[in-house]
Amino acid sequence: MTAPSPLIPRRLVAGFVAGFAILAVLPVGVELSPYAHNLLTSSFIMIAGVLAWNWMGGFVGQVSFGHASLFGVGAFVSARLMLSVHLPVPACWLAGAVCAGVFALAAHPMLRLRGPYFSIATIGFGEISRQVLTYWERFTGGASGLSLPIDAVLKYQLYWWALGFAVLVALASVAIRRSSLGLKLLAIKADADAAADVGISTTFYQDVIFMLSGTVVGLSGGLWASYFGFIEPSDMLGFDRSIAFVLMAVVGGIGTSLGPVLGAVVFVLVRTYLLASYPELYLGLYGLLLICIILFEPLGLTGLGLRVVAAVQRARRRRSREVV
Amino acid sequence: MTLLVARGLTKRFGGLIALDDVDLTLADREILGVIGPNGAGKTTLFSVLAGSIRPTSGEVMLAGARVTGPAHRTVRAGIVRTHQIVRPFGNLTVFENVLVAAIHAPGHGETRAADRAAEVLSFVGLSDRAEQLPVTLTLAGRKRLELARALSTGPRVVLLDEVVAGVNPTEALAFAALIRRVRDERGISVIMTEHVMPAVMSLSDRIVVLDRGKRIAEGTPQEIAADPRVITAYLGTEAAPEDPPEAAPEAAPEAAPEDPQ
Numbered sequence: 259m260t261a262p263s264p265l266i267p268r269r270l271v272a273g274f275v276a277g278f279a280i281l282a283v284l285p286v287g288v289e290l291s292p293y294a295h296n297l298l299t300s301s302f303i304m305i306a307g308v309l310a311w312n313w314m315g316g317f318v319g320q321v322s323f324g325h326a327s328l329f330g331v332g333a334f335v336s337a338r339l340m341l342s343v344h345l346p347v348p349a350c351w352l353a354g355a356v357c358a359g360v361f362a363l364a365a366h367p368m369l370r371l372r373g374p375y376f377s378i379a380t381i382g383f384g385e386i387s388r389q390v391l392t393y394w395e396r397f398t399g400g401a402s403g404l405s406l407p408i409d410a411v412l413k414y415q416l417y418w419w420a421l422g423f424a425v426l427v428a429l430a431s432v433a434i435r436r437s438s439l440g441l442k443l444l445a446i447k448a449d450a451d452a453a454a455d456v457g458i459s460t461t462f463y464q465d466v467i468f469m470l471s472g473t474v475v476g477l478s479g480g481l482w483a484s485y486f487g488f489i490e491p492s493d494m495l496g497f498d499r500s501i502a503f504v505l506m507a508v509v510g511g512i513g514t515s516l517g518p519v520l521g522a523v524v525f526v527l528v529r530t531y532l533l534a535s536y537p538e539l540y541l542g543l544y545g546l547l548l549i550c551i552i553l554f555e556p557l558g559l560t561g562l563g564l565r566v567v568a569a570v571q572r573a574r575r576r577r578s579r580e581v582v
Numbered sequence: 583m584t585l586l587v588a589r590g591l592t593k594r595f596g597g598l599i600a601l602d603d604v605d606l607t608l609a610d611r612e613i614l615g616v617i618g619p620n621g622a623g624k625t626t627l628f629s630v631l632a633g634s635i636r637p638t639s640g641e642v643m644l645a646g647a648r649v650t651g652p653a654h655r656t657v658r659a660g661i662v663r664t665h666q667i668v669r670p671f672g673n674l675t676v677f678e679n680v681l682v683a684a685i686h687a688p689g690h691g692e693t694r695a696a697d698r699a700a701e702v703l704s705f706v707g708l709s710d711r712a713e714q715l716p717v718t719l720t721l722a723g724r725k726r727l728e729l730a731r732a733l734s735t736g737p738r739v740v741l742l743d744e745v746v747a748g749v750n751p752t753e754a755l756a757f758a759a760l761i762r763r764v765r766d767e768r769g770i771s772v773i774m775t776e777h778v779m780p781a782v783m784s785l786s787d788r789i790v791v792l793d794r795g796k797r798i799a800e801g802t803p804q805e806i807a808a809d810p811r812v813i814t815a816y817l818g819t820e821a822a823p824e825d826p827p828e829a830a831p832e833a834a835p836e837a838a839p840e841d842p843q
Contacts, residue, residue: 438681442682444673444678444682445671445674448672449671451634451669452665453671454653454654455634455653455657455662455663456683456686456731456732456734457662457687457735458654458682460654
């Protein structure tokens, strides 16, 4: 058994570039229905968010069930800045992202926990944040939420903002995974104490990654707020949303650099379909899917894809042998 | 020249005193053996020296500077440990395991880290396994990897926790030679604990004996083998050579042949 090569296959790179190019010109060439525009844009935002979740949950192996709090903080800070300070919209997004990143540092005391203990602590982190933002009515509007002025042009353009953002985060994921930082994160994931014993400061790197992850998730929260124009604490910071990050990563392939992209796309599509057709079944079906993935293919769709590729290669080799 | 000095190291776990006022010195380029029956405090001593646990009292000085931990800082100061039960990073290749440890080595950029990792791998004889995962290695191979990972941090002192234990006799001999080369070729001082007595006796310049957290003897291997306090600690007071080794089931069989009486 050899380790998977850290190089990404050239064909995959070509696929990503082609996909990006097609998506970038799609709204120009074809008139997208608002429904399709909506699906694609929310997929892009979710792709960015789940990739950043995966830095902590996949690379470091600290599965967070509290990332909705960062998503929510990013969204509410940027929305509040748009409403009250009237800064340019991108500046509001950035400010929201920075706040979410700083807010993520509040999770520092939890970093001495590992595995399920960390996960449980993050549930508390998320729920506390939700409660605080729900009752902080002057800032978040409380249970009635905040409505942003409708800006059709911005909403249309957000397709490209979100697409560009998702691509940047994907590139960052690959860069982190292949850098010496990524190597350290994987060492911490494998054995935090042994990592410390070879000179890696485990809390420092977890702080850094949690902060970066929080910044990106906060920025996706800001884009989300601008796109949908209405945000409300119990939805933005809801436990559902935290679980969604975990689900998307697990479905796509937790710990792989780009697997969560697939997870996010499938999640957004399936969720929209299920919510429209079987709203009462939707979470149950997700639970079932999750159990199947963990039992049969821990690397999710990425693992499944790798298996198919391996099977095709085997079949091809067999055929070429028969020809000879 | 004295490289490392530990003064009055004491570690209490609740009511249990795992280390009781232990003093220790290590000369530059010395191989120091630390022996003692099970539960004597050897691993606790290593954890304190490596900075993974904080002593209740006492201090460790490396080349005149105080070393206080936590572990990652102690490593950068120049003290690194290996683990008795090997702990390779299972998700990294053999090469990456060593590389990730080499990154922090003082005064070396990333390209240099790769060179250093490759050099250390060839030093321990694992170059041909570089691209494989640690699970493919035998226990002896994983112990070599553990040593390589420690060496690639660029240490001045390496703490080897039972590196020879559990490997077959041929590999044990090869390991002993490797440990000597760590000192002779790389100029690194070594503190090793070991239950395999022939290995400690032949490798160590000096031996310290721990029993129930206290240092009970110190001297050359010959002196230690003849020391009545050591024999008592290992075999009990009534021990005769034909007695079944009940007092120290693991250590006694290896200790007995070294016993000149």
